[in-house]
Amino acid sequence: MEKLLELDNLHVSFQTYGGEVKAVRGVSLSLDKGESLAIVGESGSGKSVTSKAVMRLLPNRIGSIKEGAIRFHGKDLAKASEREMEKIRGAEISMIFQDPMTSLNPTMTIGKQIMEGLRKHQNMSKSEAKERSINLLKLVGIPNPELRVDEYPHQFSGGMRQRVVIAIALACNPKVLIADEPTTALDVTIQAQILDLMRDLQEKTGTAIILITHDLGVVANLAQRVAVMYGGKIVETGTVDEIFYKPKHPYTWGLLASMPKLNADTKELLAIPGTPPDLMNPPQGCPFAARCPYAMEVCIDHMPEASHVSSSHQAACWLLDERAPKVEPPEAAVVGGAR
Amino acid sequence: MAVVEREKLLEVKNLKKYFPAGKKGVLQAVDDVSFDIYKGETLGLVGESGCGKSTTGRTIIRLYDATDGEVVYEGEDVHGRKSRAELKKFNRKMQMIFQDPYASLNPRMTVKDIIAEGIDIHGLAKTKKDRDNRVYELLETVGLNREHANRYPHEFSGGQRQRIGIARALAVDPDFIIADEPISALDVSIQAQVVNLMMELQKERGLTYLFIAHDLSMVKHISDRVGVMYLGNIVELTTSDELYEEPLHPYTQALLSAIPVPDPELERSRERIILEGDVPSPINPPSGCRFRTRCPHAMDVCAAVKPKWQEAREGHWVACHLYDEEAVKQNN
Numbered sequence: 034m035e036k037l038l039e040l041d042n043l044h045v046s047f048q049t050y051g052g053e054v055k056a057v058r059g060v061s062l063s064l065d066k067g068e069s070l071a072i073v074g075e076s077g078s079g080k081s082v083t084s085k086a087v088m089r090l091l092p093n094r095i096g097s098i099k100e101g102a103i104r105f106h107g108k109d110l111a112k113a114s115e116r117e118m119e120k121i122r123g124a125e126i127s128m129i130f131q132d133p134m135t136s137l138n139p140t141m142t143i144g145k146q147i148m149e150g151l152r153k154h155q156n157m158s159k160s161e162a163k164e165r166s167i168n169l170l171k172l173v174g175i176p177n178p179e180l181r182v183d184e185y186p187h188q189f190s191g192g193m194r195q196r197v198v199i200a201i202a203l204a205c206n207p208k209v210l211i212a213d214e215p216t217t218a219l220d221v222t223i224q225a226q227i228l229d230l231m232r233d234l235q236e237k238t239g240t241a242i243i244l245i246t247h248d249l250g251v252v253a254n255l256a257q258r259v260a261v262m263y264g265g266k267i268v269e270t271g272t273v274d275e276i277f278y279k280p281k282h283p284y285t286w287g288l289l290a291s292m293p294k295l296n297a298d299t300k301e302l303l304a305i306p307g308t309p310p311d312l313m314n315p316p317q318g319c320p321f322a323a324r325c326p327y328a329m330e331v332c333i334d335h336m337p338e339a340s341h342v343s344s345s346h347q348a349a350c351w352l353l354d355e356r357a358p359k360v361e362p363p364e365a366a367v368v369g370g371a372r
Numbered sequence: 373m374a375v376v377e378r379e380k381l382l383e384v385k386n387l388k389k390y391f392p393a394g395k396k397g398v399l400q401a402v403d404d405v406s407f408d409i410y411k412g413e414t415l416g417l418v419g420e421s422g423c424g425k426s427t428t429g430r431t432i433i434r435l436y437d438a439t440d441g442e443v444v445y446e447g448e449d450v451h452g453r454k455s456r457a458e459l460k461k462f463n464r465k466m467q468m469i470f471q472d473p474y475a476s477l478n479p480r481m482t483v484k485d486i487i488a489e490g491i492d493i494h495g496l497a498k499t500k501k502d503r504d505n506r507v508y509e510l511l512e513t514v515g516l517n518r519e520h521a522n523r524y525p526h527e528f529s530g531g532q533r534q535r536i537g538i539a540r541a542l543a544v545d546p547d548f549i550i551a552d553e554p555i556s557a558l559d560v561s562i563q564a565q566v567v568n569l570m571m572e573l574q575k576e577r578g579l580t581y582l583f584i585a586h587d588l589s590m591v592k593h594i595s596d597r598v599g600v601m602y603l604g605n606i607v608e609l610t611t612s613d614e615l616y617e618e619p620l621h622p623y624t625q626a627l628l629s630a631i632p633v634p635d636p637e638l639e640r641s642r643e644r645i646i647l648e649g650d651v652p653s654p655i656n657p658p659s660g661c662r663f664r665t666r667c668p669h670a671m672d673v674c675a676a677v678k679p680k681w682q683e684a685r686e687g688h689w690v691a692c693h694l695y696d697e698e699a700v701k702q703n704n
Contacts, residue, residue: 075559190650220420220586222647225630229646247560250632253639273636291564292634293593295616301571302593304564308529368635 037241038064038209043101045086054312056082058265069242071256077309079265080245084211088128089118124154127202131214133194137186143197144182150204169200174230192223213245228254261285264310264320271346277368281348284321290365303365327352327360381580382409387441389431397655401427403604414581416595418588423601425584429550433466464494467541471553473533477525483536484521490544510539531562550582567594588631592616600624603662604654610688620690623663673699
């Protein structure tokens with residue numbers, strides 16, 4: 034399949050009073066046409082920063098891409114000018130943010146906000162754009178779209194606002210949709226509605242999705258491929274089945290084991306001890322070494338290369354080295370019992 | 373869980389909490405809620421935002437005055453006219469852990485003073501040394517160490533701050549702790565740390581918890597019994613195993629089926645009940661059963677009559693006409 038988007042050794046840093054925070058430290062990823070890729074990690078792992086770098090939405094002067102390339106349609110977005118990016122944002126790559134309460138403009142009607150992109154990127158007339166807006170609202174499941182198109186965000190509930198945000202993002206038929214924690218601010222029953230909608234829309238429109246989340250349940254529901262991030266690096270990538278059923282990295286094990294299972298009896302949760310590394314002074318070796326129960330001497334000083342487990346599955350861990358001792362994942366990390 | 377006659381620590385009887393909303397409106401945040409909490413158990417309270425679970429918790433500990441109803445703690449009503457001294461007595465027995473570890477610790481106080489505030493108010497330490505020692509002990513109990521005592525909250529991570537919040541709650545040696553979404557602001561791997569700590573402390577000290585959360589899988593893990601709230605009402609209450617294995621109320625069923633499970637194969641094959649629409653406003657809630665506007669099984673009787681809070685099976689309470697033979701008959 035054709036590679037739609039490719040990140041190559043991406044480094045992103047922030048300048049703060051305390052010094053340089055190396056938020057993303059060499060991320061390489063690729064996204065195929067029409068697929069859904071989830072980037073999972075905890076706060077500070079660099080998952081949101083990676084996506085903001087792709088959109089070139091890093092805060093001016095403070096955040097910058099230090100190294101690496103973002104290839105999209107033969108163009109390197111890391112070096113694109115602001116003018117070039119304006120043509121891409123919303124048209125080719127669009128984004129849904131976590132909080133639907135703050136990502137909409139409270140002083141503009143819903144219709145105007147959807148039309149903005151259509152008028153700018155597709156040179157539609159006002160009436161055409163309005164018609165398309167109504168169709169989009171219908172597509173994302175908003176009842177009475179002809180009336181609601183003229184309403185303001187405060188007249189919508191949280192779930193409905195997120196539907197509007199999705200309608201805006203999809204307005205110009207983008208090739209890539211980046212969804213940064215799209216359901217985190219929503220209640221479970223509303224989350225189920227939105228996930229359902231996103232899956233449905235992806236089938237209809239063929240848009241590739243990059244889903245950024247910390248919720249492994251949402252990942253299992255929506256993603257085909259998963260990248261697990263920790264300390265600014267990708268520690269494991271694979272298909273959703275590989276990550277859940279045959280995880281190789283101890284951090285992935287820890288994530289899976291620290292979640293209580295609804296369908297099974299967990300006596301004690303296997304917590305990951307300690308806290309994530311300080312990216313002002315990132316560790317030289319594996320970022321997870323300080324919290325890893327299997328850490329060896331080599332882990333402290335040397336970052337492991339990504340080893341191929343299968344053609345689609347890679348993990349960066351010294352345990353996969355042939356000289357390392359054989360370690361089995363903890364029982365609590367086994368998903369779905371005997372498989 | 374064996375049904376043994378156990379001692380009630382807290383009885384909530386027909387508790388109501390209304391807030392004024394606008395000129396004439398009344399927001400019925402908690403409307404006629406009754407349940408008991410037994411000594412040494414963890415009662416989970418789940419529901420979506422706006423269902424009144426936090427208000428219930430806050431009214432129990434009297435951060436809010438109840439509009440109506442009673443909260444009986446060890447035979448004594450918490451509400452009603454109380455002198456300062458009487459209230460102080462309750463405050464020592466009941467403590468609260470809050471959701472946001474960033475907002476619930478005073479940034480201008482050292483960790484030592486934050487934890488010792490309760491000790492000072494209740495005069496639990498005689499000398500300065502005694503006070504310090506208590507603080508050090510508490511810090512170690514929650515997995516921090518004594519060097520942390522003189523630092524300020526901003527020097528700690530979210531998980532560590534939540535530990536400080538727990539140490540503060542433990543400082544007055546309470547019997548009952550209300551934990552209002554204590555882990556929702558934390559990362560997954562840190563959530564497990566805090567939950568494990570809370571469960572250990574419960575075992576060591578015989579604490580009773582009211583654990584309020586929206587994350588059903590975590591609530592199932594920590595709770596002995598779970599109550600499900602919807603729009604100010606409790607709709608179902610039973611042991612956590614039974615609730616997850618045999619949910620009776622249509623809302624509980626939908627809520628459980630809506631949770632995405634971290635198991636891709638299961639996710640692909642699972643039939644989901646997807647509720648339509650949003651939760652109605654608590655200012656003007658639907659008549660009869662409040663869930664009827666979104667309920668896939670709604671009958672005529674649901675709009676007319678408010679369902680009774682009844683024990684459908686032993687220890688399994690539900691408020692739904694589907695389990696009320698008379699109501700079903702009336703409907704037909």
